[in-house]
Amino acid sequence: MARRPTPTSQLTIEPPAPTPRAPLDPATMEIFERIMRERRSVRRFRDEPVDNAIVERVLEAGLWAPSPHGTQPWRFVVITQPANREQLADAMARSWRHNLEMDNEPAEVIEGRLAGSRRRLLEAPVLIIVCLYMADSDRYPDPVRAEAERTMAVQSLGACVENMLLAAYASGIDAGWMCAPLVCPEIVVDARDLDPALAPHGLIAMGHAAADPKRRPRRSLDTLVVWDDRT
Numbered sequence: 596m597a598r599r600p601t602p603t604s605q606l607t608i609e610p611p612a613p614t615p616r617a618p619l620d621p622a623t624m625e626i627f628e629r630i631m632r633e634r635r636s637v638r639r640f641r642d643e644p645v646d647n648a649i650v651e652r653v654l655e656a657g658l659w660a661p662s663p664h665g666t667q668p669w670r671f672v673v674i675t676q677p678a679n680r681e682q683l684a685d686a687m688a689r690s691w692r693h694n695l696e697m698d699n700e701p702a703e704v705i706e707g708r709l710a711g712s713r714r715r716l717l718e719a720p721v722l723i724i725v726c727l728y729m730a731d732s733d734r735y736p737d738p739v740r741a742e743a744e745r746t747m748a749v750q751s752l753g754a755c756v757e758n759m760l761l762a763a764y765a766s767g768i769d770a771g772w773m774c775a776p777l778v779c780p781e782i783v784v785d786a787r788d789l790d791p792a793l794a795p796h797g798l799i800a801m802g803h804a805a806a807d808p809k810r811r812p813r814r815s816l817d818t819l820v821v822w823d824d825r826t
């Protein structure tokens with residue numbers, strides 16, 4: 596299998612002309628806030644495909660996220676073929692088994708976790724591996740700024756994924772973020788024969804929820820905010 600090159604084209608898409616922002620349209624705001632509050636992680640999926648137009652909409656939502664210097668340091672690997680999802684699941688499972696054994700987890704715990712993860716990867720009709728791609732990022736001679744550049748890229752990857760999760764939910768599609776590739780990036784690159792410049796950081800499993808999962812509560816704002824308004 597030949598390695599797929601990572602797209603490096605400098606082609607850009609222009610943002611649309613902004614619509615007037617004031618006064619705030621309460622109906623739009625309500626929908627937006629509802630999507631943010633209602634989105635939830637889905638871990639079980641029905642055997643039903645996802646429309647390709649929705650997959651593209653979700654990917655496009657990702658690229659509008661903020662990123663350091665506008666570098667968009669993310670690339671997306673979309674996997675839909677069952678055999679490819681299975682191969683990825685098997686490769687990551689081998690690595691995870693090794694880690695769980697290293698943690699001295701009981702055999703039944705290991706088997707249960709691996710089975711759950713495998714089921715999720717096989718059930719979800721669409722997997723999007725979200726990769727960090729640092730080739731366009733700034734280089735610095737000192738470790739502080741070099742590390743900050745990388746941290747910023749990772750931060751923006753989170754913003755990118757959140758855009759995608761919200762777009763999926765708004766499109767009537769369900770999704771869940773999985774961190775599995777983060778602990779075995781080379782294995783994922785090898786398994787899917789990707790460009791070694793890609794560092795898989797996460798995976799979005801997308802499909803139609805088998806059941807509506809419970810929404811998890813959140814800490815209230817007053818437990819999260821320090822109003823530093825001393826004069």
Ligand SMILES: Cc1cc2nc3c(=O)[nH]c(=O)nc-3n(C[C@H](O)[C@H](O)[C@H](O)COP(=O)(O)O)c2cc1C
Pocket residue numbers: 634635636637638771772773774775810811
């Ligand atoms: C960086 C990151 C990694 C995550 N990795 C996993 C994961 O590997 N498996 C999983 O089931 N959920 C994962 N999640 C989802 C969280 O468990 C979930 O967002 C959290 O419990 C809140 O639930 P909600 O998304 O339903 O609101 C991850 C979330 C983030 C932000």
